[in-house]
Amino acid sequence: MKDNSRAVPAGYSNIAPGYIASVVTCLEMREKPVGAPVPLPEGFSLQPLADRNPDAYRNLFRKVGANWLWFSRLIMSDETLISVLQNSRREIYVIRHNSEDAGLMELDFSEPGEVELVFLGLTSDVTGKGIGRAVMSAATELAWAKPVRRFWVHTCTFDHPSALGFYIRSGxxxxxxxxxxxxxPRLSGHLPLDAAPHVPIIAAR
Structure with a gap:
C-alpha cells in the first residue's frame, strides 16, 4: 500500500487567497449491511435522470449542492459533462417529492468490482425528515445488486455537519x-457569492 503519511506536512499550510481547502474523508463498505431496506416516505420517489441536458443537470446540481460548495460538475465543459451524463456505467437518479426535484443520487460502476457513491444530496426543504436514510438504503441495494466487492464514498468538511456520521451509521x-x-467557485461565478456562508470567502486583494 502506498504510504501517503507525509503527503501534507505537519502543522499549518497557507492557502492562497481566492482558493478553498477542505479535509476529505474516504469511506468504504466491503459487504452489504444486514437489515431490511428502508422505504421512501409517501410522496417521495427515486427516478432515473431523464433529462441529460447539461444545463438542466447543472441547475439541479446547484439546487442540491450550492450550500455545501458542490462545484465539480459546474466547472466541467459541456463536452465533458455530457460524456459523464451519457456514461452507461453511471446510474444517476433524481429524488422527487411529489412533482418537485428534491435531491440527487449517483452511482459510478466504472471500476470493475466496485461502485462509488458519487453524490447523495437533498434540498434544504426536505432535510432532517429521514429521507436521506431511505435514499441511502436504496443506493446500497442498487450497489450490491451488482457483482461488486467494495462500495465507497467520500465526504468533506464543507458538507453538512452530520454527513460523516451519517455515512458511518450507514455501514x-x-x-x-x-x-x-x-x-x-463563488469567485469564478460558478456559484453565487452567498452560497455556503459557513465557508468564508477570502479573495485576493
Missing amino acids: FEPYERRVEVQAD
Whole structure:
C-alpha cells in the first residue's frame, strides 16, 4: 500500500487567497449491511435522470449542492459533462417529492468490482425528515445488486455537519483522509457569492 503519511506536512499550510481547502474523508463498505431496506416516505420517489441536458443537470446540481460548495460538475465543459451524463456505467437518479426535484443520487460502476457513491444530496426543504436514510438504503441495494466487492464514498468538511456520521451509521468505515485545494467557485461565478456562508470567502486583494 502506498504510504501517503507525509503527503501534507505537519502543522499549518497557507492557502492562497481566492482558493478553498477542505479535509476529505474516504469511506468504504466491503459487504452489504444486514437489515431490511428502508422505504421512501409517501410522496417521495427515486427516478432515473431523464433529462441529460447539461444545463438542466447543472441547475439541479446547484439546487442540491450550492450550500455545501458542490462545484465539480459546474466547472466541467459541456463536452465533458455530457460524456459523464451519457456514461452507461453511471446510474444517476433524481429524488422527487411529489412533482418537485428534491435531491440527487449517483452511482459510478466504472471500476470493475466496485461502485462509488458519487453524490447523495437533498434540498434544504426536505432535510432532517429521514429521507436521506431511505435514499441511502436504496443506493446500497442498487450497489450490491451488482457483482461488486467494495462500495465507497467520500465526504468533506464543507458538507453538512452530520454527513460523516451519517455515512458511518450507514455501514461505511473511514480508511483515508485527503486535503483538497481548489479555486473558490463563488469567485469564478460558478456559484453565487452567498452560497455556503459557513465557508468564508477570502479573495485576493
